[in-house]
Amino acid sequence: MNYNTTTKLKYNGFLGFIFSLLPGAGQMYMGLMKRGLQLMVVFFGIIALDSFLYLEELLLVFLIPIWFFSFFDSHQIYKAIKQGEEVKDTFAFDIPSKTFGKYHIGIGLIVIGLLALIRRLTHALHYMDLSHEMRVLYTNIERSIVPVLLIILGIWIIRRSKKKRQNPQGP
Numbered sequence: 001m002n003y004n005t006t007t008k009l010k011y012n013g014f015l016g017f018i019f020s021l022l023p024g025a026g027q028m029y030m031g032l033m034k035r036g037l038q039l040m041v042v043f044f045g046i047i048a049l050d051s052f053l054y055l056e057e058l059l060l061v062f063l064i065p066i067w068f069f070s071f072f073d074s075h076q077i078y079k080a081i082k083q084g085e086e087v088k089d090t091f092a093f094d095i096p097s098k099t100f101g102k103y104h105i106g107i108g109l110i111v112i113g114l115l116a117l118i119r120r121l122t123h124a125l126h127y128m129d130l131s132h133e134m135r136v137l138y139t140n141i142e143r144s145i146v147p148v149l150l151i152i153l154g155i156w157i158i159r160r161s162k163k164k165r166q167n168p169q170g171p
Contacts, residue, residue, distance in 0.1 A: 020071050026071070038092050046063055053119075053146060102161040
């Protein structure tokens with residue numbers, strides 16, 4: 001979708017500001033659904049991933065820059081629309097599939113899974129005491145299932161990716 005607002009601007013600046021506080025909502029308010037949805041999925045996906053993996057580092061390293069990018073991006077888009085410029089609904093993060101493929105996703109899953117697994121194991125060693133040993137062990141095994149599955153999924157993706165590179169004409 002292309003939005004060219006050469007006529008009078010119909011977006012409320014105050015509402016645009018309020019929506020821009022939530023990553024992706026400001027873009028969606030201005031009709032840029034692809035861009036807004038991508039920002040929302042990335043932002044809330046990191047929060048969901050953190051809630052499963054207990055990696056608080058994800059929040060600081062990724063959420064804060066994504067929030068600032070989304071906030072200022074929505075204000076730049078608002079200014080462009082207000083000035084009558086054409087604004088295309090493109091993805092905020094356009095990653096070409098030729099440079100970033102399944103192999104890289106597999107490596108990312110393994111790294112995230114390993115980090116989460118190490119985090120769980122260090123917590124298990126830190127909090128273990130004889131009176132609560134079984135409860136702590138059970139909790140940590142339970143919380144380690146998702147990281148182990150991510151590692152297995154990552155290895156599987158990498159192996160499939162290598163097979164397709166070696167045999168590009170196969171299934």
